[in-house]
Amino acid sequence: MHNVKTRHNWTYEEVKEIFELPLLELIYQAQTVHRKNFDPRKVQVSSLISIKTGGCPEDCSYCPQAARYQTDIEKNALLDLETVKSMAQKAKDGGASRVCLGAAWREVKDNGDFDNVLEMVKEVTSMNLEVCCTLGMLNEDQANKLKDAGLYAYNHNIDSSEDVYKKIISTRTYDDRLNTIKNVRKAKISVCSGGILGLGEDTTDRIEMLRTLANMSPHPESVPINTLVAVKGTPLEENNEVPIWDWVKAIATARIIMPSSVIRLSAGRIGRNQAEQALCFMAGANSIFSGEKLLTTPNPKENEDINLFQTLGLIPTEPFKGAQIGH
Numbered sequence: 001m002h003n004v005k006t007r008h009n010w011t012y013e014e015v016k017e018i019f020e021l022p023l024l025e026l027i028y029q030a031q032t033v034h035r036k037n038f039d040p041r042k043v044q045v046s047s048l049i050s051i052k053t054g055g056c057p058e059d060c061s062y063c064p065q066a067a068r069y070q071t072d073i074e075k076n077a078l079l080d081l082e083t084v085k086s087m088a089q090k091a092k093d094g095g096a097s098r099v100c101l102g103a104a105w106r107e108v109k110d111n112g113d114f115d116n117v118l119e120m121v122k123e124v125t126s127m128n129l130e131v132c133c134t135l136g137m138l139n140e141d142q143a144n145k146l147k148d149a150g151l152y153a154y155n156h157n158i159d160s161s162e163d164v165y166k167k168i169i170s171t172r173t174y175d176d177r178l179n180t181i182k183n184v185r186k187a188k189i190s191v192c193s194g195g196i197l198g199l200g201e202d203t204t205d206r207i208e209m210l211r212t213l214a215n216m217s218p219h220p221e222s223v224p225i226n227t228l229v230a231v232k233g234t235p236l237e238e239n240n241e242v243p244i245w246d247w248v249k250a251i252a253t254a255r256i257i258m259p260s261s262v263i264r265l266s267a268g269r270i271g272r273n274q275a276e277q278a279l280c281f282m283a284g285a286n287s288i289f290s291g292e293k294l295l296t297t298p299n300p301k302e303n304e305d306i307n308l309f310q311t312l313g314l315i316p317t318e319p320f321k322g323a324q325i326g327h
C-alpha cells in the first residue's frame, strides 16, 4: 500500500508499478489515499466560460478552436464584462465554486483585451467565486498582474508526454508550456495542470505525463484529466473514445502520486453513465466541470449532474475551501 507522503521524485518504474496494479486493487489504494486527504463526499464544481472563442493561431490537433481547422463552432471576439458577470452568476446559482475563463489565444498580449480580462477577474472574484483563467502562454509580469487582480488559479495543461506533444502540436514546445507554469507558480497563483487521454498515446506516455505532473514541486493544486472530445474537422476527429477503464486508471494513479491535489474528471463526461462516473469518483476524482458546454463542446446538462450528485450522495465544495496552495 502506498502511503500518502507527498513526493516529487517519482521514477518511471514506480509510477508504472502503480498504474499497472490489478484494477480493483488500484481503485482501493487510490480511495484509501483519497479518504486520508479529503472529505469523500465533497466534489468541487467548476464552470467554463469561453470569453474568446475560435480563431486561434496554434495547431493543437485536438482543438476545435484552431483557426486552421474547419470546425463547426461559433467564433467570437472578447466578451464584454456584463455578459461574463451574468454567466458567472448563473454558474454560481447552479452550484459552481469556481469559474474558468478561457480564451483561444496562443499567449497573452499586453493590450486592451488583457486589461479587460483583468477587470473580469476583479469583478468575478468579488462575487465570492474562485476565478481561474486559461489564456495561453504568460510571462512573469502578466502573471503578477493577474495575481494583483485577484486571480485564484491558472490552467495550463501539459496534455501528454513530451514525445506525444511534439506530434500533436508544432507551434510551441513542451518547455514553453512548463515555463508558463513556472511563471504562474512564481506569482503565487494556484496551478491547474493536467492532460488529455485519447490523443494516440500509449501507456508509457500516460505514465510519463502523470510522472511529469507529480514531479512538479509543489504539485499542481488541481489536475484536470480530460478524455478527448473528438471534433469533426480536427486532425483527431477519427480517434476512438477512451475506454472508461483507462480514465479510471489515470485518475487513480494521479490520486496516489498527487495525494493532496484536486483531480478533475474533465472533458469527456458526456455519454458516460452514472456508474462509470461513480468509478472515477471512487478512484479519487473530486472535481468536475458543470454546465451544458465546456468551451465549445457539449457537457452533461445541469439536471443530469444534479441527479448524479443526488444518486451518489455528493456535495459541491464551497469556494476557497479546496486544496491549499503549495504542497
Ligand code: SAM
Residues within 6 Å of the ligand: 062, 063, 064, 065, 102, 103, 104, 105, 106, 134, 135, 136, 137, 155, 156, 157, 159, 195, 196, 226, 227, 228, 229, 230, 231, 267, 295
Ligand atoms: N488557449 C489556451 C491553451 O491552450 O492553454 C487555453 C484554452 S485551451 C482550449 C485549454 C485546454 O483544453 C487545452 O490545453 C486542452 O488540454 C483542452 N482541450 C482542448 N480541446 C480539447 C478536446 N477536444 N478534448 C479534450 N480537451 C481539450
Ligand code: DTB
Residues within 6 Å of the ligand: 048, 064, 100, 102, 134, 155, 157, 194, 195, 224, 225, 226, 229, 266, 267, 293, 294, 295, 296, 297, 298
Ligand atoms: C481543461 O483541462 N479542460 C477544459 C479546461 N481545462 C479549460 C477545456 C476542455 C475543452 C474541451 C473542448 C471544447 O469544449 O472546446
Ligand code: SF4
Residues within 6 Å of the ligand: 056, 057, 058, 059, 060, 063, 064, 065, 066, 103, 104, 105, 106, 136
Ligand atoms: Fe489554441 Fe488553446 Fe486550442 Fe491550442 S488548445 S488551438 S492554444 S485554444
